[in-house]
Amino acid sequence: xxxxxxxxxxxxxxxxxxxxxxxxxxxxxxxxxxxxxxxxxxxxxxxxxxxxxxxxxxxxxxxxxxxxxxxxxxxxxxxxxxxxxxxxxxxxxxxxxxxxxxxxxxxxxxxxxxxxxxxxxxxxxxxxxxxxxxxxxxxxxxxxxxxxxxxxxxxxxxxxxxxxxxxxxxxxxxxxxxxxxxxxxxxxxxxxxxxxxxx
Amino acid sequence: xxxxxxxxxxxxxxxxxxxxxxxxxxxxxxxxxxxxxxxxxxxxxxxxxxxxxxxxxxxxxxxxxxxxxxxxxxxxxxxxxxxxxxxxxxxxxxxxxxxxxxxxxxxxxxxxxxxxxxxxxxxxxxxxxxxxxxxxxxxxxxxxxxxxxxxxxxxxxxxxxxxxxxxxxxxxxxxxxxxxxxxxxxxxxxxxxxxxxxx
Numbered sequence: 289x290x291x292x293x294x295x296x297x298x299x300x301x302x303x304x305x306x307x308x309x310x311x312x313x314x315x316x317x318x319x320x321x322x323x324x325x326x327x328x329x330x331x332x333x334x335x336x337x338x339x340x341x342x343x344x345x346x347x348x349x350x351x352x353x354x355x356x357x358x359x360x361x362x363x364x365x366x367x368x369x370x371x372x373x374x375x376x377x378x379x380x381x382x383x384x385x386x387x388x389x390x391x392x393x394x395x396x397x398x399x400x401x402x403x404x405x406x407x408x409x410x411x412x413x414x415x416x417x418x419x420x421x422x423x424x425x426x427x428x429x430x431x432x433x434x435x436x437x438x439x440x441x442x443x444x445x446x447x448x449x450x451x452x453x454x455x456x457x458x459x460x461x462x463x464x465x466x467x468x469x470x471x472x473x474x475x476x477x478x479x480x481x482x483x484x485x486x487x
Numbered sequence: 488x489x490x491x492x493x494x495x496x497x498x499x500x501x502x503x504x505x506x507x508x509x510x511x512x513x514x515x516x517x518x519x520x521x522x523x524x525x526x527x528x529x530x531x532x533x534x535x536x537x538x539x540x541x542x543x544x545x546x547x548x549x550x551x552x553x554x555x556x557x558x559x560x561x562x563x564x565x566x567x568x569x570x571x572x573x574x575x576x577x578x579x580x581x582x583x584x585x586x587x588x589x590x591x592x593x594x595x596x597x598x599x600x601x602x603x604x605x606x607x608x609x610x611x612x613x614x615x616x617x618x619x620x621x622x623x624x625x626x627x628x629x630x631x632x633x634x635x636x637x638x639x640x641x642x643x644x645x646x647x648x649x650x651x652x653x654x655x656x657x658x659x660x661x662x663x664x665x666x667x668x669x670x671x672x673x674x675x676x677x678x679x680x681x682x683x684x685x686x
Contacts (some may be wrong), residue, residue: 291556363667
């Protein structure tokens, strides 16, 4: 509908995840009316990110060096390994300040419907790390959905025979949530995982 | 939370309209894992769009030349002028194939709350065009919301004394919509604008 490069811009923006045609159009017009310096900065950071960012050779988190900043940090406990699906999950766990161990980023979850099997994830690399004799606990922090649960079950079966402690994050009611609005699966899990109050 | 350029990328994406921090993160990781050629193409189209796209000297629609393709088209009726807020509204009207005249893009709507007054819009330029003696009808196609209505009323008062026909797009029920889900203002307008059925 637009002339040449305007349409090209809308098309390219529309290829981004969660950007529909209307959003792509809105962003395109925002950029066309924006300060040229702002647009140039965005274009440059795209190129620079693509050039500079790689994936940590140890844990596959995003990194700007051979190893990511968590793997490089000697204060992190090497005996505890938290397995997550994506780099953004590393950030989510880091924000809690509850975990001082290291990570392993799988690169997704097992999902037959999307054609993602264990060989498409960094499972071999995980098993290789677990063979180092230093790691004693593996926390399976994949998403609490169908794919994440399947992945955790699959990994637990592989790891248990190695004699390591394998744990899974607790499922239950979100803090600050309302009991009546909890879905039944979550509420069921919350019952299942109920803890004794020692008062 | 991320290392250097990853965070820069998320920050830059987060400045785009309707992109929250979560979306910015999702898009950033999508791009980091995408084909480098795709990312380069996006960066290039940003730069190119910014360099090549200007605004039509006549109607202020987006254009790649001095005048936009509609203003350059001799088959368009020069006597009918459709006044819209933004270039994307031109596309919306064009898609209907109902209008064969020309456009005038105001660049927004009067909105005291956002500090946008008539002087911030291309009103002077509109009045100059209307003085050419060729235009006989002005269709005020600003948005059917508070700001758009205020802008249309303001423009109508300016244009009426020039002896031109000034019209406004009909308000009413959306085609394919459900009467019970229509808001009361829309339903009220639909009653107001009811037409006799000649059967």
